[in-house]
Amino acid sequence: MPADLAVIGLGHLGLHLAQAAVAAGIPTLGYRTGPEAGSLTAAELRRMLARGFRPASSPAELGRVRTAVICAPVPRGADGAPDLTQVESAARTLAEQLRAHTTVILESPVPPGTTEDLLRPLLEAGSGLRAGRDFHLAYSPSRVDPGNRDFGAANTPKVIGGLTPACTESAATFYGRLTDKVVRARGPREAETVQVLETNYRQVNIALVNEMAVLCHDLGVDLWDVIRCAETKPFGFQAFRPGPGVGGHAVPQDLAAPTGRSLRMVELAQQVNSRMPPYVVQRAAALLNEHGKSARGARVLLLGVTYKPDLADLQGSPAHEIALRLMELGASVSYHDPHVPAWSVLDRPIPRADSLYEAAAGADLTILLQQHRTYDLQGLSVKAQLLLDTRGATPTGAAHRL
Known part of the structure; x- marks a missing residue:
């Protein structure tokens, strides 16, 4: 069976998307971009293969799909900035195989402007095609919460920002097969900044409650009782709980460098949590x-x-x-x-x-x-x-x- 979707990058984001796609009946091709961190149990892999998932054996297979989603990992570089090396590599590989009328979507956590300023030129130069005219290009922030039993791909709204209105609608048509609700952003930069806001919201609020934990210990106050009482407030408060540190794949993103301004609140939150x-x-x-x-x-x-x-x-x-x-x-x-x-x-x-x-x-x-x-x-x-x-x-x- 020919694949309808290519997921490029099989880390935790790519595997989550591939699982959701095959569960929705979409034949899916998986293409690795490097030593990704995603992992599957033997039972999960068997289930995916039975439903239509297939690892790519050659980059040429990327040219036979209608939709390609780049989920390449974005680790932090030595200077703490996002390392887009795998995103660039994925873009170049896809560009060599890109056909007209394909919908290309970026889901990797990237700085605002990456879709238009990095991905678009690489795809156009490598394919000879024009984004927004010959193929569709969009960004969609990944919303993955591993182990969450209440919210998965089907009932988590998907935000989409396309290069043109037609790009947005093409991406919306694809994601509409996976989720109950699609939210259209004004454009790729707005969609990319949604990812920044959502990630930093978690980081900053955890930092606040972590700092409260240290303060309450010094004061002899039971923070856990404080949180129990505070979360009864029906408005203006969402409970976060302290812990030994902040882990996971969604690293804090101080991505305002192009403007010359840093997100001071995020910098401070990183210091507190570290x-x-x-x-x-x-x-x-x-x-x-x-x-x-x-x-x-x-x-x-x-x-x-x-x-x-x-x-x-x-x-x-x-x-x-x-x-x-x-x-x-x-x-x-x-x-x-x-x-x-x-x-x-x-x-x-x-x-x-x-x-x-x-x-x-x-x-x-x-x-x-x-x-x-x-x-x-x-x-x-x-x-x-x-x-x-x-x-x-x-x-x-x-x-x-x-």
Whole structure:
């Protein structure tokens, strides 16, 4: 069966789109742009293949689809700026195969202006075609929340901004096969800036509550009770909860450089959130000291090392820095995570605890970093010698909370 869609870039964004497409009955071709971080279980892959997914064996296959969506990863470069290398590579590869009347959509998280100023020239130069005349070009911010059981592709509205009104409508027709609602932005730059706003909204609000966590600990105030009460306000407040750091793929984006202005609020939020892993280690050392123990030589068990509960994804997880800093203090670090069979920090394997309760009972300090659904936190609080809960997930009074 010929593919109707090509997903270029098979990281977490591309795989999510490919899964949604084949579930909607769209024959889909997957093309890798590099060593992407996306992963599938064997059962998920079998299901996708049965529904019409096929890995591309040659770039030439990209010229046989009606719609091509670029989902290439955009990591941070050494200077902290978005590295668009894989987006550029994907564009050049697609341009060599691009046919007239194809709809090209960019979903990678990019700075505003990338679709028009980077992607469009590459596609036009490599294909000899004109965007908006010979082929359609649009941007759509990806809205992926792995593990969310309430919102998936079908009931999450899709924002689309096309180079021309016809480009927008062509992209809207495609996404209309995947989702219940399509929202039309004024153009690609507006759609790209939606991604910036949504990502930074999360970052800034987490930073606020993380700073409140430090303040409330110093004041002797129960922040978790404060949040419980505050979220009863029916307007003007959305509850965010503190944690050991901000992980995941949606990195904060201070992308106002072309204007000569930086997003000062985002810069500050990044600073606040980057201080959380060291703060957790500071609290851990203080707790050990209060109980007559030193961090040096202490047995510390980390529970849940993924960036999100009930997922195997380690991308950006604060557990990495926390483990490293604990080891630098001389602590003996081990971990338990039902979703991570093996884990290393700076190429140093971290011992994995097989028996959770036995490991917690033997550790001088247990730190809950991620509240996986399988954890019996009441039972854990009884077994652990000393428990630091960075997620506020344990029963009140059962552990020391962040």
